[in-house]
C-alpha cells in the first residue's frame with residue numbers, strides 16, 4: 323500500500339505533530355483555546371488569588387437540603403429521571419421557566435421554550451440555525467468570550483459595537499450598520515448581554531433599550547439577548563428584558579447557572595414559534611435531548627425550595643464582594659486606572675494607564691500570585707490590550723482585597739518600567755529573528771515568557 327504523500331513544511335512554517343492537520347474541517351480554524359481556559363490551570367493553584375474565572379459561589383447553596391431533595395427525587399421518580407427525554411425539554415420545567423422569565427417582564431408560552439445544556443448550547447444552536455460562513459454578527463465590544471468562540475466556530479465575522487457606562491451606544495450601532503451597508507453588507511444577528519454585562523459589568527440603560535430594538539428592527543437584524551445575570555442585580559428591580567418589549571425579532575437565552583448551579587448545565591432559548599421548531603431539530607441532531615436528570619433537579623428545586631430567597635442570598639454575597647473590589651481598587655491602585663461600577667453580576671472591567679499591556683503584564687501578575695483575564699480575550703479583533711477583567715464572584719472579600727493589593731503592586735512595577743524604558747522598548751519582550759529569517763522576509767517572533775511560580 324502506498325504511503326500518503328507528506329509535504330515537508332516550508333522554511334519558517336510552524337511544525338505540527340498533528341497527523342490529522344490537513345483533514346480537519348475548515349470551521350476548526352476558528353476554534354482556539356480561550357484566554358480563560360489557558361489561565362485556569364495556573365489560576366486554580368491555592369496560592370494564586372484568582373480574579374479570573376467567573377464561577378458562581380455554589381458553596382452558598384443549601385447543599386444538604388439539595389442532597390436530600392435529589393435523593394428523594396431518585397427514590398420517587400428515579401426510573402423516569404434517569405431515562406431519555408424529549409428534545410425540547412421537560413414540559414413542567416418549561417412552564418417553570420416561563421415563571422422565572424416573568425420576573426423580568428417576559429410573557430411567553432412553554433411551547434416556545436427549548437431547554438438547552440446551559441445557555442452556551444443555546445448560543446451554539448442559534449448559530450447553527452442562523453449563521454452561514456462569512457455572516458456578520460454585531461456584538462458589544464468587549465463581549466462574552468464563549469459567544470465569540472461559538473461565532474468563530476460558525477465561521478461568522480464579529481463586528482464590535484462600542485459601549486459606555488450605559489451599555490451599547492445606539493449611535494455606534496447605527497454607524498456600524500451604515501458602515502456595513504456601505505460595503506453592501508448587513509448583519510444577521512445583534513448579540514447583546516443587556517444586564518451586568520460579561521466582561522464589562524455595565525447594564526444597557528432603560529432609555530436605550532427601545533432605541534436599540536428599533537434600530538435592529540429597521541435594519542432587519544435579529545437581536546440575540548443573552549441574560550444569565552438579570553436577576554443578580556444589587557439595587558432594586560431588574561429592568562424589563564428586551565424580549566419583554568417585543569416578541570418580534572428577539573431570541574432570548576436564559577440560564578440557571580448563575581442563579582442555581584452551573585454544574586447541572588440547564589439553560590434555555592425562547593424563540594418565535596417557527597424558529598423554535600428549527601432549534602429543536604438542531605438540538606436533536608446534536609444531543610438528542612437535554613439531560614433529564616438535571617432538568618428534574620432544577621424543576622424540583624423550583625417547585626419545593628425557596629429559590630427566590632436563594633437568589634437574594636446570592637445577590638447579597640456578590641454585592642459585598644463587588645463593594646470589596648471597588649473599595650480595594652479605589653484605595654490601592656496607583657493613579658491613571660479607571661474601572662466600571664457594576665450594579666450586579668460578577669465583573670469589573672479595568673482600563674490600564676497608557677503604555678501598559680494587560681497581556682504582557684499577565685505573567686508578572688501570575689508570578690505575584692494574582693490572576694485576571696486580559697481584555698484581548700473579549701474581542702474578536704485583537705483589541706483590549708489596555709483592559710482587563712476582574713471577577714469578584716468567587717473569592718471572599720479579604721481574598722479579593724489581597725488580590726487587588728498584589729495586582730496594584732504589579733501595575734506599579736509595570737508603570738516604573740514603562741517610565742524608565744518607554745512602552746515599546748522597555749516593557750515588551752524583545753523580538754528575536756530566527757536564524758536567516760530576515761533573508762526569507764519573515765516577521766520576527768516573540769520569545770515565550772517563562773513564568774517562575
Ligand SMILES: Cc1ncc(COP(=O)(O)O)c(C=O)c1O
Pocket residue numbers: 376439440441442443466468515520548550576577578579584587588589
Ligand atoms: C454572558 C454569558 N452567556 C452565557 C454563558 C454560559 O452560561 P451557561 O452555559 O453556564 O448557562 C455565560 C457564562 O459565564 C455568560 O457569562
